[in-house]
Amino acid sequence: MAGNIKLVVCDDGAAVAPKAATIFADLIRSNPAAVIGLATGSTPEQTYADLARIHQSENLSFAQVTSFNLDEYWGLDGDHEQSYRYFMNDRLFNHIDIRPWNTHVLNGKAVNSQLECRAFEDKILSVGGVDLWILGIGGNGHIAFNEPGSSVDSPTRLVHLTQETIDANSDGRFFSDPAEVPRCALTAGIGTIRQARQIVLLATGAKKAAAIAAAIDGPFDPNCPASLLQDHPDCTFIVDREAAAELQNT
Ligand code: PGA
Numbered sequence: 001m002a003g004n005i006k007l008v009v010c011d012d013g014a015a016v017a018p019k020a021a022t023i024f025a026d027l028i029r030s031n032p033a034a035v036i037g038l039a040t041g042s043t044p045e046q047t048y049a050d051l052a053r054i055h056q057s058e059n060l061s062f063a064q065v066t067s068f069n070l071d072e073y074w075g076l077d078g079d080h081e082q083s084y085r086y087f088m089n090d091r092l093f094n095h096i097d098i099r100p101w102n103t104h105v106l107n108g109k110a111v112n113s114q115l116e117c118r119a120f121e122d123k124i125l126s127v128g129g130v131d132l133w134i135l136g137i138g139g140n141g142h143i144a145f146n147e148p149g150s151s152v153d154s155p156t157r158l159v160h161l162t163q164e165t166i167d168a169n170s171d172g173r174f175f176s177d178p179a180e181v182p183r184c185a186l187t188a189g190i191g192t193i194r195q196a197r198q199i200v201l202l203a204t205g206a207k208k209a210a211a212i213a214a215a216i217d218g219p220f221d222p223n224c225p226a227s228l229l230q231d232h233p234d235c236t237f238i239v240d241r242e243a244a245a246e247l248q249n250t
Helices: 013-030 045-058 084-091 113-126 163-168 190-194 206-217 225-229
Strands: 006-010 035-038 066-069 071-073 132-135 157-160 184-187 198-203 235-240
Touching: 006 013, 013 035, 013 045, 013 132, 013 198, 013 235, 045 084, 066 084, 066 113, 071 084, 113 157, 113 184, 190 225, 198 206, 198 225, 206 225, 206 235
Parallel strands: 006 235, 035 066, 035 132, 132 198, 198 235
Antiparallel strands: 071 184, 157 184
């Protein structure tokens, strides 16, 4: 059952990023003080490159935009090249005019994880909630670091990563050795993500096909965290043909 999830299937992976970038750019043009939610990983990299290009060539300003990131490795500080703070500065923030103090990435070196997570949730509330959150999806259906079994109303919290996620993030794209991957992370919860007014999930490649099929055609089930988006009022999956290959009705 697909619930409310809207599906856009692109011919190939290259067509996914421009669609996502256009959704962000349209939002920021209509609301220059938009609150955006961001993700890391390979999937959104081209979207961020496209947004940086639109900023340069079309004067799209992020000067009033506030951002929140989904997650951060526990134990890494923002200068570490594999931290998600570093990723965001490198792929997006350093190339646009967003104010650094308006970018919120959880602090992986916080003294107290609970206080850090609560402050993150409070900050989201204080700016009126997230207008649009972009997501990737893990091969096991995770969203952010909400691994299978995460509850629908889970808040921002400290979690353990599954071996599957550790292996996926040490395949040479990011860490080169599984032993280097932190075992824990701070992550926005599924409840946190579901509060965003609009959600756009991106997926490319055959490795995501089973997770996309489970999220859309499968039951509303914590064993596939992305399926917990089925009842969201404004959620769109933008995928390529390979990621759509196991869906029932495409
Ligand atoms: P990826 O990760 O974009 O690097 O495939 C997505 C995820 O694990 O959420």
